[in-house]
Amino acid sequence: MKKFLKGILVTTMVVAMTAALAGCGGADSAAQPEAASDSESAQKETLIMATNAEFPPYEFHEGQGIVGIDAEIAAAIAEKLGYGFEIEDMAFDSIIPAVTSGKASFGMAGMTVTEDRLESVDFSDSYATGVQVVIVKEGSEITSVDDLFAEGANHTVGVQTGTTGDIYASGDIEKKDLGTIDRYNKGADAVQSLVTGKIDCVIIDREPAKEFVAANEGLKILDTEYAVEDYAICFAKDSELTEKVNGALKELIADGTVQAIVDKYINAE
Ligand code: GLN
Numbered sequence: 295m296k297k298f299l300k301g302i303l304v305t306t307m308v309v310a311m312t313a314a315l316a317g318c319g320g321a322d323s324a325a326q327p328e329a330a331s332d333s334e335s336a337q338k339e340t341l342i343m344a345t346n347a348e349f350p351p352y353e354f355h356e357g358q359g360i361v362g363i364d365a366e367i368a369a370a371i372a373e374k375l376g377y378g379f380e381i382e383d384m385a386f387d388s389i390i391p392a393v394t395s396g397k398a399s400f401g402m403a404g405m406t407v408t409e410d411r412l413e414s415v416d417f418s419d420s421y422a423t424g425v426q427v428v429i430v431k432e433g434s435e436i437t438s439v440d441d442l443f444a445e446g447a448n449h450t451v452g453v454q455t456g457t458t459g460d461i462y463a464s465g466d467i468e469k470k471d472l473g474t475i476d477r478y479n480k481g482a483d484a485v486q487s488l489v490t491g492k493i494d495c496v497i498i499d500r501e502p503a504k505e506f507v508a509a510n511e512g513l514k515i516l517d518t519e520y521a522v523e524d525y526a527i528c529f530a531k532d533s534e535l536t537e538k539v540n541g542a543l544k545e546l547i548a549d550g551t552v553q554a555i556v557d558k559y560i561n562a563e
Contacts, residue, residue: 338376339378340378341372341375341377341400341535342382342397342400343364343368343380343382343402344384344393344400345360345365345381345382345383345384345389345403346385347383348454348479348482349403349404349502350501350502350505351363351559352364352404353365353402353403353404360383363422363556364402365381366558367421367543367546367552368402370542370551370555371542374542374545382397382398385479386403386454386455386456386457387455387456389401390414390415393415394415394530396530399535400528400533405525405526405527405528406457406525407524407525407526408458411528415530416529416530416531416532417527418528418529418536418539418543419526419540420525420526421526421552422556423524424499424501424522424523424525425499425519425520425522425523426458426459426462426498426499426500426520426521426522426523427498427499427500427503427515427519428442428497428516429488429496429503429515430495430514430516431488431489431491431512431513431514434494436449436494436516437516438516438518439516440518442473442495444472447467448473448474449467449474449495450475450476450492451473451474451476451494451495452485452495452496453476453477453484453497454477454480454484454498457499458521459498460475462497462520462521463475463497476492476493481506482506485498488513489510489512489513497520500515503515527539
């Protein structure tokens with residue numbers, strides 16, 4: 295998956311996933327609605343997924359398109375429910391506002407279910423477990439997560455803005471004067487700062503962490519986990535979609551589709 299991390303291009307903001315689902319790699323731009331040649335789908339309502347496509351293997355740019363575990367599960371859900379499907383790429387902390395304002399039908403971005411978020415959105419059933427881990431340089435004096443909270447600790451910690459890594463680090467480290475938090479729009483940028491020695495570690499979800507470590511020399515993931523979380527899809531409160539999506543998700547889990555998608559991006563490597 296290394297190649298996906300190099301040459302990331304933010305060119306297509308809205309992408310039809312049909313091509314990616316069909317395994318074509320470069321998805322067609324949504325500027326060419328599939329409906330054009332198909333009067334039936336012309337009437338189809340389209341689900342818009344808000345995401346932050348900087349989070350491999352869940353969502354990332356590949357060629358002109360956005361692919362990944364979330365992108366494919368969401369496309370499969372939309373297909374099962376008879377909707378068209380588009381992805382809109384945005385900053386992670388814009389996803390919930392896009393959903394609550396109705397600009398997007400749902401948000402899916404390796405998003406952790408938290409009490410705070412539940413105050414503004416509803417979540418689907420969980421479809422994956424996420425683990426917050428810490429990336430350090432090989433040979434770092436930080437050898438376990440606890441080192442970040444030790445008395446007198448004073449590390450500069452990189453996080454992605456608005457993520458649970460940011461929320462935890464803000465409470466556990468910044469508020470307790472045990473270090474400084476550097477916030478980045480992309481996890482990859484935080485990792486670059488670590489590579490150049492500007493920061494001491496990065497707190498981020500494990501699967502993207504694995505990808506970033508594989509793409510950069512001299513980094514490793516600490517063995518100890520920071521937190522274990524549930525990923526789910528978020529919806530506007532009381533949206534009728536939540537139940538429908540849960541139904542489709544259940545079926546896609548039961549028939550092995552979700553596992554096959556996960557295997558394609560994670561286990562197969
Ligand atoms: N799981 C983390 C969160 O929900 C990070 C998600 C992400 O960066 N896409 O905050």
